[in-house]
Structure formats: C-alpha cells, structure tokens
Amino acid sequence: MIKLQVAIDLLKTEDALALAKKVAPYVDIIELGTPLIKSEGVAVIRAMKDAFPDKEVFADFKTADTGELEAGLAFDAGADYVTILGSVDDATIEGAVKAAKEHGRGVVIDTIGVKDRVKRAKEVTKLGVSFVELHAGLDEQALEGYSIQVLIDEAKKAGVPVSIAGGVNKDNIDAVKNSGAVVAVAGGAIYSAEDPAAAAKELHDLINA
C-alpha cells in the first residue's frame, strides 16, 4: 500500500506542529521541509518526533556533502529518514547509508535537478538507500508547461522503490497511486489548503479507496 507523506514547507516550529496535529491522523510520514530545518535547525526534528512518536519523521536535508555527518545529525535528532541529493558523489550517499545502518534508519535520495532520474534511481538503489524521490521542486513546478505526468511515467519505468513529489494533489493522486510509487508526497496541496485536515483526509481516502 502506498504511503502518504505530508511535506511541511513552513518556517516556524509552532506552525509546523500545529499543521501536523491537524493532518497526522491521515498521513504516514511527516516531512520537515528544507526551509523549515534551515529556519529552525535540527531542534524541529526532535520537537516533531516527540509530538508524534508513532509517525515516521522525514528530514528533508537535501545534503550535498559530508553525508555521514549530516545524516547522523538528522538521526540523532530523531529523524527516521534523511534526504541526500542524487546529483552528488556516490561517496556522500554511501556515508549517509553507513550512518543510517548504525542508527537503524533510512536514506532517501532526492533527484531534484537530476537529468536522468530513472537511471540515477537504479544506481543509488544499489548503494542501499530506502527509496528514491522522483522530484520536481517548487521552482520547476512554476515553469510553464510543467506536468507531474513526467514523474508518474518515470515511476512506472523505475523498477526500484520510488516516491513522487512535485505537485501531488487530489486530481492526480490516483495516477500517482497507480504508478507503483511507494510514497506520495503532498506539500502545497495540504499546507496551502483552507482546511488542511480535510485536504489530507481526502488524499488519504483516495489512496485507500
């Protein structure tokens, strides 16, 4: 069964916790977005894990170097998953995987900016990562002509565990679910909704229908 991950791209711990409280009943994974972690530091990871010990907490570090060190920071703070950029040297990913094994946690590769996401997904899966995020970032989504369909098509081709992030919403969640992805990531569709709890519930119900 595909999991639902909420991406919290807010800037304050108290706002992130308030949003998580509303949507936690409907999601499997709570992602702390890169801007939130840069704004509040790793303390936001501990605050979230303490508040929601039964949820998987995902620290979207988008690490580019010193993989073992940065992954260790995230895991020590309570993260279940940390992201490393797919565009970086394999050595950075291998370091993060080493830290993950020591902590009993997982590494997720973020393919933002990677030209051939499917090829890279296959390569990094061999390094022992938990899954690979097929990702079009917020800036890429804002470009004219962007469609999440490209990620959905890639997920069907990948043949390794992937998540999809890049504008997941109620209109495309069925296609995301049918792509074979193991996780659907929804940020703006939840945190920008007038009623985030209702938005999360709708995605949850569509995924589980």
Ligand SMILES: O=C(CO)[C@H](O)[C@H](O)COP(=O)(O)O
């Ligand atoms: O990591 C991110 C941006 O770099 C976002 O959290 C991710 O793209 C999911 O958000 P959305 O559903 O709004 O695209």
